Amino acid sequence: MPESAPQSPGHTAGNRERPRIVVVGGGHTGLTAALRLQSRLEDGEATITLIDSQPHMTYQPFLPEAAAGSVEPRHVVVPLRESLRRCEVLTASVTCINHAERELTATMACGREEHIEYDILVVVPGSISRALPIPGLGEEGVGFKTIGEAIYLRNHVLSRLDAAATTSDPQQRRKLLTFMFVGGGYAGIEAMAELESMARYATRNYPTIDVGDMRWILVEAMDRIMPEVSEPMGVYTRHRLQERGIEVKLNTTAKTMEGGHVVLSDGDEFDTDTIAWTAGVKPHPMLEESDLPRDGKGRVQCTAKLQVxxxxxxxxxxxxAAVPDLTSSDPEALCGPSAQHAVRQARVLADNIIAVLRQRPLTDYRHKYSGSVAGLGLFQGAAEVYGIKLKGFPAWLLxxxxxxAKMPTASRKARIMGDWLMELPLPRQVVALGGLHEPxxxxxxxxxxxGLPSERSQAG
Structure with missing residues (x-):
């Protein structure tokens, strides 16, 4: 039997009548793959189980807009059970994968540990923030990968304005109005640009705070920002940010952040109450408890057919996943960790699983990177698609x-469009709901x- 058309795995995992496909990870990749599988598999052809610690998928490209209040946070998440009607969805954390026994271990939401057998396994747990051993980072920093982190940052930034408007201590006021983001990739640029735009708008309601009182600092270790696009577009983006008063520090790293006192490698020192960390990601640590082959960066080693x-x-x-980039002239090149690759890989992956079940040839994943788009706050953006560069409003619109278009489900598309249309005639909602974090x-x-003595006697 050729490798591209292996024997149906229905003989494993207890000789079940129908093969069981287990998808580990309910992010954009996992949801896309599961949606395609449930729509293309015939009834009774296989069972699909998806496991994730969260009952929803978060569309991360919309996190900056959710943080800025342009989109309702509930509208950037897709409930897994609502979308995967023909799948079994388990809210659980996978703690171990033992492929030698075709079994994984998961801790259910109720705390019970279970061993789950499978015939075909899909490993798409995604990534987590890659933190560095910088003193104070763990105590003072916050990431920007989850809806919880995005809403926390929104509430935190607005609450700093509230506190700054009431203090008479100039040193404390400077600390409250200083905001630092570390990492100049797409995530950091979009998050900072949207939150700065929101804070700039919010100062209209604070007579004692001027836009110039705020200090926004972007720290990037490389010699440029937004490496996902060409250097001229990165320079354009940096100039647009600097025009808004945002300090862009290139070739700079943070040496310490203890107690909110930041010391940078360029000698700058300042106090801040807001440190957002967007300096890269690393594969989910769950993979360390598996017998799957991994590369030096901890990614699962794959073939071009997306098989491990x-x-x-x-x-x-x-x-x-470390997936070969067949469109590159470099035989060692791998696909970058972008949503553009992940979603397209998920579709090919699902089709190849169906090919395995039906004993048909598998397809190589091949996609040439088409470009990137970024929002830089309301009505501002930068885009480079198939070599065409767009700036300002056209880029923001694109x-x-x-x-x-890429947001899963028509329901979520309609809700997000409604949020945007409501933004046109109505002012932006810039209110901090800090009580959400400690309800x-x-x-x-x-x-x-x-209570008072009379209250206690009445209670008695």
């Missing part, structure tokens, strides 16, 4: 149109406060 090296019934894609604090305070 040496394993015909295990597939991987997305940020956690950014929104592209990501709206029980007021009740706990009330419950631990002794």
């Amino acid at each position: 090296d040496g394993m015909q019934d295990v597939f991987a894609a997305g940020d956690c 950014h929104r149109a592209y990501h709206l 029980r604090s007021e009740f706990v305070k009330a419950a631990n406060t002794r």
Whole structure:
């Protein structure tokens, strides 16, 4: 039997009548693959189980707009059970993969540990923030990969304006109004640009705070920002940010952040109450507890057919997978960790799983990077698609149109479009809801406060 058309794996995992496909990871890659599988597999051809620690998929390109209030946070997440009607969805954390036994271990949401057998495994857990051993980072920093982190940053930035408007201490005020982002890739640039745009708009409601009172600092270790696009577009983006008063520090790293006191490698020192970390990602640590082959960066080693090296019934894609880039002249080139590759890989992966089940030839993944689009705040953007460069409003419009088209499910597309249309006649909503992060604090305070004697006697 040729490698591209292996025997159906239905004989494994207890000789089940139908092969079981288990998808580890419910992010954009996992959801896209599961949607394609459930729509293209015939009834009774296989069972599909998707496992993720969250009951929803987060569309990360919309996190900056959710943080800035342009999009309702609930609209950038897709409930997995709502979308995957023909799949079994388990809210659980996978802690170990033992492919030798075709079994994985998962801790369910209720805390119970279970061992789950599979015939075909899809490994798409994604990535997590890549933190560095910088003193104070763990205590002072916050990432920007989840909806929780995005909303926290939004509330935090607005609450700093509230605090700065009420303090009479100039040193404390400078600290409150200083915002630092570390990492000049797409995630960092878009997050900072959207939040700065939001804060700039919010200062209209603070008579004692001027836009010039705020200090926004972007720290990047490389000699340029946005390496995903050509250097001229990166320079254009840097100039647009600098025109807005944002300090862009290239070839610079953070040496310490202890207590909010930042020391940079260029000698600059300042105090800040806001440190956002967007300096890269690394494969999900769950992969360390598996017997899958991985490269030096911890990614699962794959063939161009998205099969894990040496394993015909295990597939991987997305940020956690090292997939050969067949469009490159360099035989060692790998596909970059971008949403553009991840979604297209998910479709090829699903089609190849169906090919395995039906004993048909598999397809190589081949996609030439078409370009990137970025939002830089309301009505501002930068884009480079198939060599065509767009700036300002046209790029911002393309950014929104592209990501709206890529957002899974028609329901979420309609809701996001509604959010944008409501933005046109109505002012932006710039209110901090800090109580969301500690919802029980007021009740706990009330419950631990002794009432007056008359109140206690009535209660008795």
